[in-house]
Amino acid sequence: MKKALILLGCPEAPAQTPMAVYAAYKLSGMGYEVTVASTPSAMKLLEVTDPQEYYVKNKIDIESCINNLEARDFDLLLGFVHKDAAVSYFVTFYHILNTKSMAVVFERDSELLEKFIEDLEESTDATIVSARAYHNPTPLRVKFDRAIEQLGD
Amino acid sequence: MSFCLDTYLQESENYEILISKVGFKESKKVIEDHSPEVVYVDAGAKILGVRIIGIPPVPIGINDDKDTVTLSYTKPCYGTAVIELPVKKEDIENIRSITINPFKK
Numbered sequence: 334m335k336k337a338l339i340l341l342g343c344p345e346a347p348a349q350t351p352m353a354v355y356a357a358y359k360l361s362g363m364g365y366e367v368t369v370a371s372t373p374s375a376m377k378l379l380e381v382t383d384p385q386e387y388y389v390k391n392k393i394d395i396e397s398c399i400n401n402l403e404a405r406d407f408d409l410l411l412g413f414v415h416k417d418a419a420v421s422y423f424v425t426f427y428h429i430l431n432t433k434s435m436a437v438v439f440e441r442d443s444e445l446l447e448k449f450i451e452d453l454e455e456s457t458d459a460t461i462v463s464a465r466a467y468h469n470p471t472p473l474r475v476k477f478d479r480a481i482e483q484l485g486d
Numbered sequence: 487m488s489f490c491l492d493t494y495l496q497e498s499e500n501y502e503i504l505i506s507k508v509g510f511k512e513s514k515k516v517i518e519d520h521s522p523e524v525v526y527v528d529a530g531a532k533i534l535g536v537r538i539i540g541i542p543p544v545p546i547g548i549n550d551d552k553d554t555v556t557l558s559y560t561k562p563c564y565g566t567a568v569i570e571l572p573v574k575k576e577d578i579e580n581i582r583s584i585t586i587n588p589f590k591k
Contacts, residue, residue, distance in 0.1 A: 343562045375562075400537055417565060418510075418564070428529045428542060
């Protein structure tokens with residue numbers, strides 16, 4: 334079975350948690366076994382959102398995940414990026430895993446959004462999905478749906 | 487037991503924070519300006535027992551006279567800090583052994 338890793342950043346942006354659950358749902362439907370790596374607080378949000386682990390079955394702390402990660406442990410890296418630190422984490426996971434990757438970039442400030450996209454483009458070949466978003470996940474969801482369809486096998 | 491940076495930072499006060507809550511590129515400049523010698527490693531390289539987070543080439547400052555290294559330390563909710571901490575000579579040699587050419591594409 335193909336394996337996907339969803340990488341979450343700081344959970345302060347409200348759009349992240351519903352998008353993470355939605356992405357887990359979509360990727361599971363595409364035949365991926367999905368693991369979500371996150372901070373403890375982002376994990377708490379997932380636990381309350383999906384208490385029976387219907388959508389997110391595997392969760393791991395981001396620090397223990399990265400320290401044990403090896404190349405090709407996952408077939409797909411999907412990272413949520415809405416802070417400079419999340420850019421650094423995504424790029425680091427990308428370089429360790431060396432696998433097919435997609436960054437979902439969102440920010441309400443368009444200059445910051447552009448900066449995050451530039452930083453990702455300079456240091457990865459990942460597919461980038463981006464939208465000005467913070468509370469409302471819909472602009473991201475629409476673009477994510479389009480990109481995930483094109484990701485293929 | 488081998489050195490672990492996370493544990494060290496929790497249990498010791500013998501380190502200096504040069505800057506905190508900044509972006510990675512700003513932290514890189516602080517390290518390059520501060521350190522007498524700078525080497526570069528890949529993102530995710532294991533440095534002092536943890537994988538270093540950043541955009542490659544990731545700088546590590548070395549001060550042989552003080553036996554210290556200066557590096558970026560990133561957490562998802564707190565951004566990036568630059569810390570200088572004392573290490574053993576063998577830790578410095580371990581870092582030198584995994585350096586990369588920062589100009590190679």
